[in-house]
Amino acid sequence: SRSIRLAVIPGDGIGQEVVAQGLKVLSAVLPQDVKLETREYDLGARRWHATGETLPDAELESLKEHDALLLGAIGDPSVPSGVLERGLLLKLRFAFDHYVNLRPSKLFPNTPTPLAGRPDIDFVVVREGTEGPYTGNGGSLRTGTPAEVATEVSLNTAYGVERVVRDAYERANARPRKKLTLVHKNNVLIYAGHLWKNIFDRVGAEYPDVTTDYLHVDAATIFFVTQPERFDVIVTDNLFGDIITDLAAAVTGGIGLAASGNINPTGAFPSMFEPVHGSAPDIAGTGKADPTATVLSVALLLRHLGYEAQAARVETAVADDLATRNGAARTTDEIGDALVIRVTN
Amino acid sequence: SRSIRLAVIPGDGIGQEVVAQGLKVLSAVLPQDVKLETREYDLGARRWHATGETLPDAELESLKEHDALLLGAIGDPSVPSGVLERGLLLKLRFAFDHYVNLRPSKLFPNTPTPLAGRPDIDFVVVREGTEGPYTGNGGSLRTGTPAEVATEVSLNTAYGVERVVRDAYERANARPRKKLTLVHKNNVLIYAGHLWKNIFDRVGAEYPDVTTDYLHVDAATIFFVTQPERFDVIVTDNLFGDIITDLAAAVTGGIGLAASGNINPTGAFPSMFEPVHGSAPDIAGTGKADPTATVLSVALLLRHLGYEAQAARVETAVADDLATRNGAARTTDEIGDALVIRVTN
Ligand SMILES: CC(C)[C@H](C(=O)O)[C@@H](O)C(=O)O
Ligand SMILES: CC(C)[C@H](C(=O)O)[C@@H](O)C(=O)O
Numbered sequence: 022s023r024s025i026r027l028a029v030i031p032g033d034g035i036g037q038e039v040v041a042q043g044l045k046v047l048s049a050v051l052p053q054d055v056k057l058e059t060r061e062y063d064l065g066a067r068r069w070h071a072t073g074e075t076l077p078d079a080e081l082e083s084l085k086e087h088d089a090l091l092l093g094a095i096g097d098p099s100v101p102s103g104v105l106e107r108g109l110l111l112k113l114r115f116a117f118d119h120y121v122n123l124r125p126s127k128l129f130p131n132t133p134t135p136l137a138g139r140p141d142i143d144f145v146v147v148r149e150g151t152e153g154p155y156t157g158n159g160g161s162l163r164t165g166t167p168a169e170v171a172t173e174v175s176l177n178t179a180y181g182v183e184r185v186v187r188d189a190y191e192r193a194n195a196r197p198r199k200k201l202t203l204v205h206k207n208n209v210l211i212y213a214g215h216l217w218k219n220i221f222d223r224v225g226a227e228y229p230d231v232t233t234d235y236l237h238v239d240a241a242t243i244f245f246v247t248q249p250e251r252f253d254v255i256v257t258d259n260l261f262g263d264i265i266t267d268l269a270a271a272v273t274g275g276i277g278l279a280a281s282g283n284i285n286p287t288g289a290f291p292s293m294f295e296p297v298h299g300s301a302p303d304i305a306g307t308g309k310a311d312p313t314a315t316v317l318s319v320a321l322l323l324r325h326l327g328y329e330a331q332a333a334r335v336e337t338a339v340a341d342d343l344a345t346r347n348g349a350a351r352t353t354d355e356i357g358d359a360l361v362i363r364v365t366n
Numbered sequence: 367s368r369s370i371r372l373a374v375i376p377g378d379g380i381g382q383e384v385v386a387q388g389l390k391v392l393s394a395v396l397p398q399d400v401k402l403e404t405r406e407y408d409l410g411a412r413r414w415h416a417t418g419e420t421l422p423d424a425e426l427e428s429l430k431e432h433d434a435l436l437l438g439a440i441g442d443p444s445v446p447s448g449v450l451e452r453g454l455l456l457k458l459r460f461a462f463d464h465y466v467n468l469r470p471s472k473l474f475p476n477t478p479t480p481l482a483g484r485p486d487i488d489f490v491v492v493r494e495g496t497e498g499p500y501t502g503n504g505g506s507l508r509t510g511t512p513a514e515v516a517t518e519v520s521l522n523t524a525y526g527v528e529r530v531v532r533d534a535y536e537r538a539n540a541r542p543r544k545k546l547t548l549v550h551k552n553n554v555l556i557y558a559g560h561l562w563k564n565i566f567d568r569v570g571a572e573y574p575d576v577t578t579d580y581l582h583v584d585a586a587t588i589f590f591v592t593q594p595e596r597f598d599v600i601v602t603d604n605l606f607g608d609i610i611t612d613l614a615a616a617v618t619g620g621i622g623l624a625a626s627g628n629i630n631p632t633g634a635f636p637s638m639f640e641p642v643h644g645s646a647p648d649i650a651g652t653g654k655a656d657p658t659a660t661v662l663s664v665a666l667l668l669r670h671l672g673y674e675a676q677a678a679r680v681e682t683a684v685a686d687d688l689a690t691r692n693g694a695a696r697t698t699d700e701i702g703d704a705l706v707i708r709v710t711n
Contacts, residue, residue: 096553102563103556111554135591137482154499154520159557165564169524171557175499179514206605208441209456211448212504212516218447219510239612246480246591246616260551264609267584271591 024056025326028087028291032065033105034300035310035353036093042312042357043091043319046338050323050331050364060087064109066097075108081116089322090117090293093315094300107157114150117290119283120181121188122150122259123321124266124297128249129343132274136246142273144252147189148262150283152181153213155259177213177258182220188286189256190228200253201225202234204241204261217258242268270297274343277310280317282325292325294318308352313339316360338363369401370671373432373636377410378450379645380655380698381438387657387702388436388664391683395668395676395709405432409454411442420453426461434667435462435638438660439645452502459495462635464628465526466533467495467604468666469611469642473594474688477619481591487618489597492534493607495628497526498558500604522558522603527565533631534601535573545598546570547579549586549606562603587613615642619688622655625662627670637670639663653697658684661705683708 029044031037048057062080069075084090095110114122128134128142152175159173186203193201203221207214218235225233236244238261244251245268257265270279279297296314304310317339324332338360351359374389376382393402407425414420429435440455459467473479473487497520504518531548538546548566552559563580570578581589583606589596590613602610615624624642641659649655662684669677683705696704 102553103559106553107556135481135483137480154518155554157556159520159555161557161561163524167524167528169561171522171561173499173520173522173555173558175504175518175520177516177518179508179512183512206608208447208451209500209605209608210504210518211452211502212506213518214448216506216514216516239609242587242609242613243616243621246613247620260554263551263554264584264587268587268591268613271588275592276588 023054024058025051025089026087027057027059028084028090029059029061030064030090031061031093032095032300033067033097034094034302034305036065036095036300038305038308038310038353039296039312039315040091040093042353042360043315045357046316046335046360046364047319047323049361050334051328052331065095065105066100069100069105075105076112081112084113085117085290087291088326089291091319091322092293092295094296094298096300097302111155111157113293114283117283117293118285118287119150119290119293120185121282121284121286122148122262123282123284124148124262124269125280126266126269126273128273129340131344131346132278134272134274136249136272140248141250144249144269145192145254146262146266146269147185147192147254147256148266149181149185149257149259151259152177153259175210175213175258175260177216179216179220182217183224186217186220186224186256189254190224190231193231193254194228196253198253199230200232200234202236202241202252202255204236204238204255204257204265206238206261208237213258221256238265241265245269245272266297276314278313278317278343280314280321282318282321284325292322294322294325308354309350310353312353312357313343316357334364335360368399369403370396370434371432372402372404373429373435374404374406375409375435376406376438377440377645378412378442379439379647379650381410381440381645383650383653383655383698384641384657384660385436385438387698387705388660390702391661391680391705391709392664392668394706395679396673397676410440410450411445414445414450420450421457426457429458430462430635432636433671434636436664436667437638437640439641439643441645442647456500456502458638459628462628462638463630463632464495464635464638465530466627466629466631467493467607468627468629469493469607469614470625471611471614471618473618474685476689476691477623479617479619481594481617485593486595489594489614490537490599491607491611491614492530492537492599492601493611494526494530494602494604496604497522498604520555520558520603520605522561524561524565527562528569531562531565531569531601534599535569535576538576538599539573541598543598544575545577545579547581547586547597547600549581549583549600549602549610551583551606553582558603566601583610586610590614590617611642621659623658623662623688625659625666627663627666629670637667639667639670653699654695655698657698657702658688661702679709680705
């Protein structure tokens with residue numbers, strides 16, 4: 022009989038609440054013969070305050086012994102900015118070589134959007150997850166003095182760029198519209214930009230059916246609000262991907278709905294699935310958190326592990342639920358329950 | 367009698383056309399006793415193709431001998447990406463120490479916006495203009511091979527950050543709402559981010575009437591489309607400022623309306639005024655370019671040179687013209703003419 026060994030990191034704020042709903046839906050949708058073994062990890066602000074630890078080596082090793090990770094949210098105002106982000110979330114992405122940070126954006130019918138005219142939005146961003154300005158390569162000199170100099174180095178390698186660009190071409194090639202857009206800023210960041218553009222063009226020659234496009238990141242943000250229907254698959258660097266996927270979430274119903282997968286396509290390490298939103302400490306414990314982004318992240322998890330039918334079922338359940346939302350406020354738990362009923366019927 | 371020595375760089379694509387309208391309006395609005403001396407510089411794609419030059423030293427020296435610069439647009443698909451941007455536009459911003467890149471965003475009544483509900487938008491972005499990832503500090507190793515490594519270094523100094531942050535506080539303090547938001551990404555770019563945040567907090571102590579806020583750049587893009595009315599003055603780094611001001615333009619009528627000033631507040635070098643839009647080679651020569659962004663940049667130029675009443679007059683003319691636009695297409699020239707009539711009446 023089959024099994025899924027799932028590591029669960031609820032994390033901070035609303036993380037616990039939304040992860041609970043994700044797990045409910047996951048258990049409900051899995052075939053009877055699949056054994057779901059979960060192990061919860063106490064990582065995040067509480068742990069840091071108690072022990073000073075963000076992600077001890079022993080825990081990192083133990084996390085490796087899983088088929089996938091489900092993460093709620095990391096971050097709390099009581100912890101200095103950067104400590105948990107770099108020491109836990111980014112540490113996981115880098116240690117497990119999550120070079121494909123997959124972030125689909127779809128505007129479901131009936132879902133509110135700040136855009137007039139409700140454009141047809143259905144694209145996926147393939148954000149590089151292990152390089153760029155996220156490597157932590159930087160420093161400061163004469164810190165805190167009027168003579169301070171602080172640097173941040175964006176590191177980009179042909180190795181790192183080619184593998185994620187290739188993944189994006191594969192995804193574009195498998196979609197009906199077969200269109201791939203590279204987003205960068207190669208008129209200013211000429212070294213990294215030219216590396217990206219050259220590899221994008223070279224790998225593109227192997228995918229003659231894929232239509233390609235290039236946009237500077239500033240121009241891309243314009244099209245996200247004026248013409249989002251032009252996008253199918255987007256590939257971009259770590260920082261640009263961070264920025265544009267929040268904007269993408271905003272125009273497709275908000276970050277309460279935005280799912281993501283931190284994927285290691287080689288299978289060398291477990292992939293990690295998490296909502297794009299943060300820990301939202303202001304609404305933690307109030308039952309106001311929308312667990313939909315986590316549930317959609319569970320769908321990505323299912324697809325990654327080969328449970329395509331179950332993934333589709335979760336996505337249909339969410340689409341149906343969104344279609345019947347009428348503005349009446351439901352609690353985190355109520356939304357989770359409604360989705361459980363839908364996936365089991 | 368007074369005079370303005372203005373250097374004019376029409377540049378590429380629609381640059382020539384929109385600058386012509388800007389100059390028409392400028393001549394029309396200036397008091398009779400002010401002598402306007404313009405000198406045009408042939409810089410951009412044509413020059414580069416003809417001579418290989420982007421901005422020769424002699425021309426840079428000669429540009430210095432002016433009270434201000436008016437620039438149309440730089441860039442052409444026939445020139446490799448980065449050559450004119452780095453060799454001309456950014457060279458000017460850096461050589462003339464334009465550390466305040468001022469970009470106001472206002473949604474005028476009747477102006478189209480992609481946002482439903484037409485929120486109240488009236489903010490100004492103070493984008494740092496001489497540091498960050500724009501310094502050209504980077505390189506590539508084993509270029510073009512599978513072992514290539516490319517870097518981009520973001521350079522940030524207390525000197526550079528403090529002066530622009532101080533300028534932003536001054537601007538916020540002079541506005542009715544007195545609110546200043548710092549946009550950065552200090553949970554990931556911890557060295558540069560902490561430098562910015564520490565200086566932002568320290569200088570803030572000198573401005574007790576200014577309310578402050580901090581947003582990560584990804585979250586800021588969300589608020590630009592869901593709650594833009596929350597912004598009054600924003601201060602941010604060179605790259606984040608580039609990205610969010612294009613988005614800001616998109617939600618306030620498009621880049622056809624977005625003005626900017628590259629300002630050296632000390633007066634050591636002439637400041638440069640330019641529309642935020644690019645050279646739009648696809649519509650160059652068709653008369654379809656909207657010169658409004660250039661005309662609004664002329665208003666910023668007038669204000670910078672102390673002609674406040676004339677600046678206000680140009681802005682009122684644009685606001686009135688926008689209020690009566692009824693979707694009927696007018697040529698570049700017709701819009702310029704209409705604005706000339708308004709500023710002279
Ligand atoms: C919390 C932060 C480090 C993270 C990022 O910048 O990647 C988040 O914004 C995201 O998009 O997952
Ligand atoms: C053309 C380019 C170098 C420039 C920039 O990135 O600053 C432009 O996008 C702008 O915003 O003025």
